[in-house]
Amino acid sequence: xxxxxxxxxxxxxxxxxxxxxxxxxxxxxxxxxxxxxxxxxxxxxxxxxxxxxxxxxxxxxxxxxxxxxxxxxxxxxxxxxxxxxxxxxxxxxxxxxxxxxxxxxxxxxxxxxxxxxxxxxxxxxxxxxxxxxxxxxxxxxxxxxxxxxxxxxxxxxxxxxxxxxxxxxxxxxxxxxxxxxxxxxxxxxxxxxxxxxxxxxxxxxxxxxxxxxxxxxxxxxxxxxxxxxxxxxxxxxxxxxxxxxxxxxxxxxxxxxxxxxxxxxxxxxxxxxxxxxxxxxxxxxxxxxxxxxxxxxxxxxxxxxxxxxxxxxxxxxxxxxxxxxxxxxxxxxxxxxxxxxxxxxxxxxxxx
Amino acid sequence: xxxxxxxxxxxxxxxxxxxxxxxxxxxxxxxxxxxxxxxxxxxxxxxxxxxxxxxxxxxxxxxxxxxxxxxxxxxxxxxxxxxxxxxxxxxxxxxxxxxxxxxxxxxxxxxxxxxxxxxxxxxxxxxxxxxxxxxxxxxxxxxxxxxxxxxxxxxxxxxxxxxxxxxxxxxxxxxxxxxxxxxxxxxxxxxxxxxxxxxxxxxxxxxxxxxxxxxxxxxxxxxxxxxxxxxxxxxxxxxxxxxxxxxxxxxxxxxxxxxxxxxxxxxxxxxxxxxxxxxxxxxxxxxxxxxxxxxxxxxxxxxxxxxxxxxxxxxxxxxxxxxxxxxxxxxxxxxxxxxxxxxxxxxxxxxx
DNA sequence: CACTCACGTGGATACGTTTTCAAGCATCTC
DNA sequence: GAGATGCTTGAAAACGTATCCACGTGAGTG
Numbered sequence: 001x002x003x004x005x006x007x008x009x010x011x012x013x014x015x016x017x018x019x020x021x022x023x024x025x026x027x028x029x030x031x032x033x034x035x036x037x038x039x040x041x042x043x044x045x046x047x048x049x050x051x052x053x054x055x056x057x058x059x060x061x062x063x064x065x066x067x068x069x070x071x072x073x074x075x076x077x078x079x080x081x082x083x084x085x086x087x088x089x090x091x092x093x094x095x096x097x098x099x100x101x102x103x104x105x106x107x108x109x110x111x112x113x114x115x116x117x118x119x120x121x122x123x124x125x126x127x128x129x130x131x132x133x134x135x136x137x138x139x140x141x142x143x144x145x146x147x148x149x150x151x152x153x154x155x156x157x158x159x160x161x162x163x164x165x166x167x168x169x170x171x172x173x174x175x176x177x178x179x180x181x182x183x184x185x186x187x188x189x190x191x192x193x194x195x196x197x198x199x200x201x202x203x204x205x206x207x208x209x210x211x212x213x214x215x216x217x218x219x220x221x222x223x224x225x226x227x228x229x230x231x232x233x234x235x236x237x238x239x240x241x242x243x244x245x246x247x248x249x250x251x252x253x254x255x256x257x258x259x260x261x262x263x264x265x266x267x268x269x270x271x272x273x274x275x276x277x278x279x280x281x282x283x284x285x286x287x288x289x290x291x292x293x294x295x296x297x298x299x300x301x302x303x304x305x306x307x308x309x310x311x312x313x314x315x316x317x318x319x320x321x322x323x324x325x326x327x328x329x330x331x332x333x334x335x336x337x338x339x340x341x342x343x344x345x346x347x348x349x350x351x352x
Numbered sequence: 353x354x355x356x357x358x359x360x361x362x363x364x365x366x367x368x369x370x371x372x373x374x375x376x377x378x379x380x381x382x383x384x385x386x387x388x389x390x391x392x393x394x395x396x397x398x399x400x401x402x403x404x405x406x407x408x409x410x411x412x413x414x415x416x417x418x419x420x421x422x423x424x425x426x427x428x429x430x431x432x433x434x435x436x437x438x439x440x441x442x443x444x445x446x447x448x449x450x451x452x453x454x455x456x457x458x459x460x461x462x463x464x465x466x467x468x469x470x471x472x473x474x475x476x477x478x479x480x481x482x483x484x485x486x487x488x489x490x491x492x493x494x495x496x497x498x499x500x501x502x503x504x505x506x507x508x509x510x511x512x513x514x515x516x517x518x519x520x521x522x523x524x525x526x527x528x529x530x531x532x533x534x535x536x537x538x539x540x541x542x543x544x545x546x547x548x549x550x551x552x553x554x555x556x557x558x559x560x561x562x563x564x565x566x567x568x569x570x571x572x573x574x575x576x577x578x579x580x581x582x583x584x585x586x587x588x589x590x591x592x593x594x595x596x597x598x599x600x601x602x603x604x605x606x607x608x609x610x611x612x613x614x615x616x617x618x619x620x621x622x623x624x625x626x627x628x629x630x631x632x633x634x635x636x637x638x639x640x641x642x643x644x645x646x647x648x649x650x651x652x653x654x655x656x657x658x659x660x661x662x663x664x665x666x667x668x669x670x671x672x673x674x675x676x677x678x679x680x681x682x683x684x685x686x687x688x689x690x691x692x693x694x695x696x697x698x699x700x701x702x703x704x
Numbered sequence: 705c706a707c708t709c710a711c712g713t714g715g716a717t718a719c720g721t722t723t724t725c726a727a728g729c730a731t732c733t734c
Numbered sequence: 735g736a737g738a739t740g741c742t743t744g745a746a747a748a749c750g751t752a753t754c755c756a757c758g759t760g761a762g763t764g
Contacts, residue, residue, distance in 0.1 A: 004490075006749095006750055006751085007750065007751065007752095008750080008751095011714090016713075016714075017713065017714035017715070018714080018715090018750090018751080018752095019713070019714055019715075019716095019752080019753075019754095020712080020713060020714070022751065022752055022753080023712095023713090023752090023753095026752080029711075029712070030712070030713085031711090031712060031713090034712080034713085048463075048466065048467050049467070049750085049751075050467070050469060050749090050750055050751070051413075051467050051468045051469060051751095052404075052407050052408045052411065052413065052468075052469050052749075052750065052751080053408060053719095053749075053750025053751030053752085054750075054751050054752070055404050055407070055408075055719095055751085056404045056405060056407075056408045056718095056719050056720065056721085056749085056750075056751070057718075057719055057750080057751045057752045057753080058719085058751085058752070059404065059719060059720090061403075061404065063447070066448075070433070071423060071429040071430075071432045071433050071436070072426065072429045072430055072433055072650070073429075074424065074426060074429070077423040077424045077425075077426070077428075077429045078423075078424055080423045080448075080450075081422070081423050081424055081450055084423070084448065084449065084450040085450075088449070088450075088457070088460070088461070091464065093447045093449075093464055093465075093468055094447065094448055094449075095415075095445045095446065095447045095448070096418075096432075096436065096446055096447070096448040097436065097440070097445075097446075098432075098433055098436040098437075098440075105440070108440070109440070111400070112443065112445055113445070114400065115400050115401070115402070115403050116403045116404075116445055117402060117403065117404050138356070243650065272650060272651065272654060275654050276653065276654065297651075298424070298595065298624060299624065299649075299651035299654065299655075301628065302624060302627050302628070302651065302654065302655050303651075303654050303655065303656070304655070304656040358719095358720060358721090359720065359721065359722095360720080363744095368743080368744080369743065369744035369745070370720090370721085370722095370744080370745090371722085371723080371724095371743070371744055371745080371746095372742085372743060372744070374721070374722060374723085375722095375723095375742095375743090378722080381741075381742075382742070382743085383741085383742060383743090386742080386743085401720085401721075402719090402720055402721070403720095403721095404719075404720065404721080405719075405720025405721030405722080405749095406720080406721050406722070407721085407749095408719085408720075408721070408722095408748095408749050408750065408751090409720080409721045409722045409723080409748075409749055410721085410722070410749085411749060411750090705764100706763100706764090707762100707763080707764080708761105708762085708763075708764095709760105709761090709762080709763095710759105710760090710761085710762095711758105711759090711760085711761100712757105712758090712759085712760100713756100713757085713758080713759100714755105714756095714757090714758105715754105715755090715756090715757100716753100716754090716755090716756105717752105717753085717754080717755100718751100718752095718753090718754100719750105719751090719752095720749105721748100721749090722747105722748090722749095723746100723747090723748085724745105724746090724747080724748095725744105725745090725746090725747100726743105726744100726745095727742105727743085727744090727745100728741105728742085728743080728744105729740100729741085729742085729743100730739105730740090730741085730742100731738105731739080731740080731741095732737105732738080732739075732740090733736100733737085733738075733739090734735105734736095734737090734738100
């Protein structure tokens with residue numbers, strides 16, 4: 001356990017002032033001679049600038065925060081990998097938090113990041129605009145990924161991004177939306193859901209159900225739009241985010257409405273639950289019920305039959321979000337919508 | 353974007369010195385009167401101590417680092433969730449890195465953590481003892497999880513933990529092992545593998561293959577021991593860690609040795625590959641080939657037939673590792689071995 | 705030659721906290 | 735009542751860095 005060399009040591013050994021060393025190492029101006037000497041000495045002493053001093057001086061911790069609901073959900077694993085890849089190539093650290101989908105925990109983690117002076121954050125939000133107010137107020141650069149905070153009753157944090165995305169969705173923006181500089185990187189849920197519903201319709205399905213979870217608001221809206229009015233409300237059910245509640249929702253749906261012939265699962269946890277519930281109830285896929293799952297995860301191919309999915313680029317989503325949050329110096333970046341793709345495997349069949 | 357109150361502001365507003373404020377907030381001694389006043393003022397100013405100042409003063413960043421090979425691997429997702437849960441309850445941040453199983457990236461990330469003065473680290477190591485030397489030398493408190501660095505040729509970093517675990521495995525410790533204070537939290541691979549092999553043997557299987565990946569050294573050793581000599585070396589194959597190479601290894605194994613009747617996959621990525629490769633080659637599970645997979649992941653139950661697995665408590669593993677690394681004040685914690693459980697589902701059948 | 709200008713340089717300062725140290729004060733003991 | 739003892743307190747010194755500012759030196763310009 002040897003103590004590390006400081007900038008002062010380098011300065012003394014090189015016979016220059018600390019300011020010069022700092023300049024050389026941060027790419028400032030210096031004469032070629034001194035630059036070379038400083039670099040040589042720094043290399044010889046194995047000097048590594050301490051992030052502690054720099055952080056305090058600049059009153060901000062480098063890198064970025066990342067808040068996801070659950071790393072056990074493969075999609076968020078993909079998203080995290082994307083963020084980490086971008087951060088790594090930039091040499092920046094990322095401090096991670098798992099919210100469990102709980103706004104309270106999310107608020108705690110935001111507080112923790114604030115305390116750490118982490119001023120850049122990528123989040124899959126669970127709480128509403130009120131939860132996010134402290135972060136915005138503190139001047140954090142926030143980028144939402146995958147979803148947005150639940151729509152606030154009055155103009156607030158997520159409004160700008162929501163306006164962005166509703167415009168991109170082709171919907172008219174909420175009237176009271178006042179921009180508040182929170183961009184987002186999300187998948188084109190509307191197109192993804194619409195394509196899936198059309199595909200199922202093409203197979204002859206009339207009674208199509210939607211199995212949703214927290215944060216699937218845009219997907220539900222897209223589903224309603226794709227199905228067209230009037231929507232059979234009993235066919236739109238929700239879990240709370242846990243695997244258990246997802247299973248309960250799926251099982252309840254199948255039992256209460258044996259007449260349904262197709263299900264769109266809003267996420268891979270829900271898709272998993274649907275498969276399990278169907279099996280438990282002796283419903284064969286796709287013979288008795290067709291299934292389309294949001295998220296393409298490696299194990300979708302393992303099911304038998306392999307699952308037809310709406311693929312969204314989780315890794316890219318994370319990478320793009322990280323890029324946005326890193327490049328956002330002062331200005332507000334534009335929101336990004338990534339394409340989805342319907343990957344047809346074997347979990348959908350003709351309506352009988 | 354309002355500037356946050358500093359300890360100085362609180363001190364002035366309360367009419368005391370900064371030292372007193374610091375003491376009150378860190379639980380030091382103070383008269384009840386002043387304590388109350390300071391707390392009141394701090395609350396009123398919404399004062400949150402800055403981690404930056406504290407970190408610099410203490411020359412160490414709080415929290416811990418976490419290095420895993422791949423968050424897309426559900427098992428590491430579980431492990432990370434465990435770490436995060438423990439860290440959250442302690443109010444500590446965790447900075448995450450994904451190594452991709454590449455020692456070079458791992459070394460880079462270690463360097464980054466060193467620069468951040470993160471002095472506690474939980475890692476699923478990919479590199480060898482040499483990769484880990486810088487961290488140890490810098491005085492980091494390291495706890496390995498799930499696996500250990502590859503056995504060094506001479507005494508080095510992982511030696512102590514390896515000695516610990518070989519002893520726990522009932523094997524004689526390596527002769528040259530010199531303790532170097534790197535504890536580990538791992539599953540009881542030996543018992544897990546042995547149980548699986550015995551189970552397969554009990555079903556009549558003679559030619560059992562092992563499909564391994566990087567870091568599965570202990571599992572391979574256990575497999576060799578359980579199978580007994582002489583081991584048919586063609587039945588022990590390895591992938592490099594990626595899904596592609598896992599698939600190639602599995603496919604190659606099935607094609608080169610059509611006489612094998614059972615496979616033990618050393619991890620869930622390899623199990624996934626085995627299922628896909630078997631399907632591609634028209635091998636039916638468990639009719640043509642029986643399969644046991646290490647790691648119990650949610651989707652194991654989705655396969656048909658559902659996969660028989662050796663479950664290891666990924667979440668507990670992470671939680672325990674985080675506990676160890678947090679409680680390790682100066683002394684070296686003892687390594688921990690967690691139990692495994694053979695969960696019998698439907699992917700193994702009698703040998704035909 | 706004098707004057708300006710640009711540039712390389714180093715001293716000093718600030719960032720927000722913890723911790724040491726000595727001083728102040730009240731209480732206790734002989 | 736004098737000395738000793740214990741507790742509370744605030745001033746000050748770090749921690750390692752980035753940056754402001756002033757100084758010096760050289761070249762360029764009139």
